[in-house]
Amino acid sequence: MPSPQLVERLQRFELCSPADLRLCEPLVTQMCRDLPDFDSVWLDALVQLRFLTRYQAELLAEPEREVVIDRDLLLTERLGRRTEKAIDRSSRKVVVLRELHVSQTTPAHASGRMQQLLDSLSASDRPHPGIVLPLRILPQASGEAENASSTVQQNAEDACGARSGLKHPTLAVFPWTPGWRLDELLIRGGRLPWQAVAEVGRDLLQGMTWLESSRLLHGDIATCNVILTPSGNAVLTGALVRRVEQPAVVFSDQLTLRDCEGVAPEQVGTARPADARSELYALGCVLWNALTSRPIVLSADPVTRLTTLRKQDVADVRLLVPDCPDWMAELLLSMTRRTPELRPASAADVLKQWSRHCGHGHRHCRKLLATMPDRKRYQNAGIVSGRRRTSGPIRRLLTTVVLLLTITGIGYYGGLTPQVLRFGRTSSPQVGPDPGSEITSHASSQDPVIPAGTADAPIAMPQPDADGIVRLQPNGHYLAAILEGNARLDVVCDETAPATVYVSPDRLCLLKASDVSVGGVCFQPRDSRESDGPAKHALLYVTSRTLSLRKTLFNGGTLSADPRNAPSMLVWEDESGSRESLVELHDCAFDGAGGALRFHSVPGSVRLRNVLFLTTGPALHCNVEDRDITADETSNPTVPMSIQMEQTTLWGGSSLMTVALRSRQQVLIQLNIQCGESVLCPSRTMTAFGGPSGTRPEQFQVAFTLPETGNPAVIPPQTILALFADPQLRMPAELAPEQIQSDGLMAVTPEFRGELADGFAAYELLDYEGPKLRREMPGIRSADLPARQQRGPALNP
Numbered sequence: 076m077p078s079p080q081l082v083e084r085l086q087r088f089e090l091c092s093p094a095d096l097r098l099c100e101p102l103v104t105q106m107c108r109d110l111p112d113f114d115s116v117w118l119d120a121l122v123q124l125r126f127l128t129r130y131q132a133e134l135l136a137e138p139e140r141e142v143v144i145d146r147d148l149l150l151t152e153r154l155g156r157r158t159e160k161a162i163d164r165s166s167r168k169v170v171v172l173r174e175l176h177v178s179q180t181t182p183a184h185a186s187g188r189m190q191q192l193l194d195s196l197s198a199s200d201r202p203h204p205g206i207v208l209p210l211r212i213l214p215q216a217s218g219e220a221e222n223a224s225s226t227v228q229q230n231a232e233d234a235c236g237a238r239s240g241l242k243h244p245t246l247a248v249f250p251w252t253p254g255w256r257l258d259e260l261l262i263r264g265g266r267l268p269w270q271a272v273a274e275v276g277r278d279l280l281q282g283m284t285w286l287e288s289s290r291l292l293h294g295d296i297a298t299c300n301v302i303l304t305p306s307g308n309a310v311l312t313g314a315l316v317r318r319v320e321q322p323a324v325v326f327s328d329q330l331t332l333r334d335c336e337g338v339a340p341e342q343v344g345t346a347r348p349a350d351a352r353s354e355l356y357a358l359g360c361v362l363w364n365a366l367t368s369r370p371i372v373l374s375a376d377p378v379t380r381l382t383t384l385r386k387q388d389v390a391d392v393r394l395l396v397p398d399c400p401d402w403m404a405e406l407l408l409s410m411t412r413r414t415p416e417l418r419p420a421s422a423a424d425v426l427k428q429w430s431r432h433c434g435h436g437h438r439h440c441r442k443l444l445a446t447m448p449d450r451k452r453y454q455n456a457g458i459v460s461g462r463r464r465t466s467g468p469i470r471r472l473l474t475t476v477v478l479l480l481t482i483t484g485i486g487y488y489g490g491l492t493p494q495v496l497r498f499g500r501t502s503s504p505q506v507g508p509d510p511g512s513e514i515t516s517h518a519s520s521q522d523p524v525i526p527a528g529t530a531d532a533p534i535a536m537p538q539p540d541a542d543g544i545v546r547l548q549p550n551g552h553y554l555a556a557i558l559e560g561n562a563r564l565d566v567v568c569d570e571t572a573p574a575t576v577y578v579s580p581d582r583l584c585l586l587k588a589s590d591v592s593v594g595g596v597c598f599q600p601r602d603s604r605e606s607d608g609p610a611k612h613a614l615l616y617v618t619s620r621t622l623s624l625r626k627t628l629f630n631g632g633t634l635s636a637d638p639r640n641a642p643s644m645l646v647w648e649d650e651s652g653s654r655e656s657l658v659e660l661h662d663c664a665f666d667g668a669g670g671a672l673r674f675h676s677v678p679g680s681v682r683l684r685n686v687l688f689l690t691t692g693p694a695l696h697c698n699v700e701d702r703d704i705t706a707d708e709t710s711n712p713t714v715p716m717s718i719q720m721e722q723t724t725l726w727g728g729s730s731l732m733t734v735a736l737r738s739r740q741q742v743l744i745q746l747n748i749q750c751g752e753s754v755l756c757p758s759r760t761m762t763a764f765g766g767p768s769g770t771r772p773e774q775f776q777v778a779f780t781l782p783e784t785g786n787p788a789v790i791p792p793q794t795i796l797a798l799f800a801d802p803q804l805r806m807p808a809e810l811a812p813e814q815i816q817s818d819g820l821m822a823v824t825p826e827f828r829g830e831l832a833d834g835f836a837a838y839e840l841l842d843y844e845g846p847k848l849r850r851e852m853p854g855i856r857s858a859d860l861p862a863r864q865q866r867g868p869a870l871n872p
Contacts, residue, residue: 307437631667751782
């Protein structure tokens with residue numbers, strides 16, 4: 076059991092009950108084994124079972140920090156430097172706590188000033204839905220109060236990075252607005268279409284007009300304070316906070332780029348307060364950023380950015396966005412004039428002109444947000460249910476009732492299907508089809524039935540016909556065989572119901588012809604369920620000039636096997652030695668131990684599209700022999716290799732490409748990989764090179780080039796690009812930077828679907844922090860891949 080102190084805090088904050096702790100005991104026992112069950116283990120178990128959030132576990136790990144503020148505000152998540160997400164237990168709604176960073180006034184003065192601004196709204200003034208105002212102000216806590224004294228100090232200063240140095244900062248409570256921040260949208264997807272910007276500008280102008288009618292100003296109109304809700308509405312958050320925290324902008328060593336946002340030129344270096352014209356300038360800059368996806372001034376120095384605003388006008392947006400309509404560009408020019416007197420007098424004046432060209436709906440914003448991969452995250456995110464979890468006995472009772480109803484429904488609707496009853500000459504009852512189908516069934520019975528075998532009794536693969544075609548029955552089960560053809564050899568099956576070919580040590584699968592193609596087939600070991608290790612042979616051997624695979628699954632050995640003893644699943648060789656050979660894979664998956672594809676001769680070109688590599692060894696492995704080196708290249712012979720991949724995902728393999736030089740000639744290996752719209756997460760390195768004694772690292776070059784269109788390949792930030800296995804030192808070393816070209820790679824942290832999906836869909840890319848040139852995420856499209864057949868431990872991202 077956890078310590079009494081942790082149990083007391085969990086019960087005092089009403090986070091967990093004794094029954095919930097008992098549910099965690101099996102998981103804690105599994106994680107601890109022979110070690111003591113420290114409180115950190117219990118907290119980790121509570122997080123895994125979703126009784127706590129990870130941020131709550133961090134707060135509970137330190138005795139001096141609290142999880143509940145002001146008796147009813149339960150902290151759940153850290154949002155930013157000085158903001159935290161919480162649940163208001165009294166109203167069961169999600170709120171946001173934001174610390175007021177006051178540098179020149181006392182906390183009591185700041186709290187009173189904010190409350191005066193809120194009280195200035197009369198009871199008849201109804202808040203506009205496009206403006207998020209504070210719900211209430213939590214003044215500085217007394218030293219005797221337990222609920223907020225240590226929490227605000229620790230959470231605001233440590234977790235939120237407060238710079239004020241106050242012992243008890245003042246907190247503003249805002250309602251939680253689910254949606255996407257505008258600055259995040261610009262980073263993730265680039266600039267917004269002008270139709271969507273028109274709808275955003277109309278909503279923001281309506282909110283600013285309401286503030287002006289209430290004799291208030293927002294004070295901090297910036298892209299980070301604009302949220303697009305799932306319904307397509309644009310909402311302004313953080314109202315009134317900037318006016319209390321820092322009314323004027325001053326030059327100091329603590330000035331940041333965030334402080335420069337929403338600042339008009341007349342406010343730079345002066346004590347001039349914000350007014351309606353400065354608010355319009357800030358709004359014009361926000362809409363300009365949304366149209367261009369770039370800042371007004373391209374400078375990372377805050378002082379340079381502010382001084383440039385005072386010297387230069389904002390550029391015409393049509394220079395960067397030619398499709399922007401003239402009416403929008405002219406309004407933005409009038410709103411962003413350096414001289415405040417030349418701008419419109421109020422937001423209401425701009426709204427009248429804006430509404431003439433923009434309708435009343437949010438069709439374009441909804442269409443844009445519907446493509447977001449995390450859109451389900453914000454559905455019903457503002458209200459919390461009354462009870463987070465049901466007690467043990469009640470939950471078991473509900474589970475039993477649901478199971479009984481499910482079984483009853485299946486038996487009634489599935490097992491008791493009414494059908495036509497028929498009697499034959501033997502007077503025995505027969506269940507037959509509808510009379511209307513007798514002619515069809517009789518005609519089809521004349522066709523010969525080709526056996527397909529079963530999983531327990533597979534049959535041998537049929538020999539190719541006169542056209543070189545091997546037809547496999549849908550969902551058929553076959554034993555591997557050696558098949559040869561003259562010009563072509565095509566192994567075909569219905570892609571929606573693939574056939575399975577079983578490979579065993581005494582029955583290898585070899586396809587030999589000039590051109591070989593395979594479609595709708597799954598290759599897997601015969602006795603995989605009884606074997607403790609990987610197979611000692613490949614699942615498929617191909618000898619051809621060209622190889623084309625489509626909708627093919629290689630279901631290799633268990634993923635827990637030693638990858639050093641596991642071979643590649645597919646071995647290809649071109650005995651003709653042609654430089655025009657081609658290996659092409661579409662909608663294929665390699666799932667198992669060992670490598671995926673091994674080339675016993677250098678292919679002329681390799682093309683991969685929508686291919687998934689779930690291997691422990693290298694995804695691609697190529698042996699370079701003496702025969703691969705052209706004889707007429709007497710001086711500095713070069714062996715080029717070209718790989719084009721699109722929508723390809725590598726997860727867990729030791730490398731993407733391994734090149735083994737088997738020749739002692741001083742040859743130059745040039746590897747060119749065009750890896751667009753892909754996600755590559757190797758466990759060791761992107762590429763690996765090696766050779767016999769005397770091989771030097773200068774003999775290898777690798778280039779990751781950009782695709783013609785679309786995103787570059789996504790790789791984790793710490794990925795090694797190229798390793799050379801030095802035969803002298805007997806240890807790997809990285810290639811020199813001048814030997815590596817990485818224009819086609821983007822080092823960001825990928826986020827996969829993981830437990831949110833089943834099968835190969837778990838390895839689809841959910842999101843990443845970086846620029847996105849297309850609405851679709853890079854990586855595989857699992858819907859076009861063969862269905863995954865689970866064999867052994869799953870390898871989850």
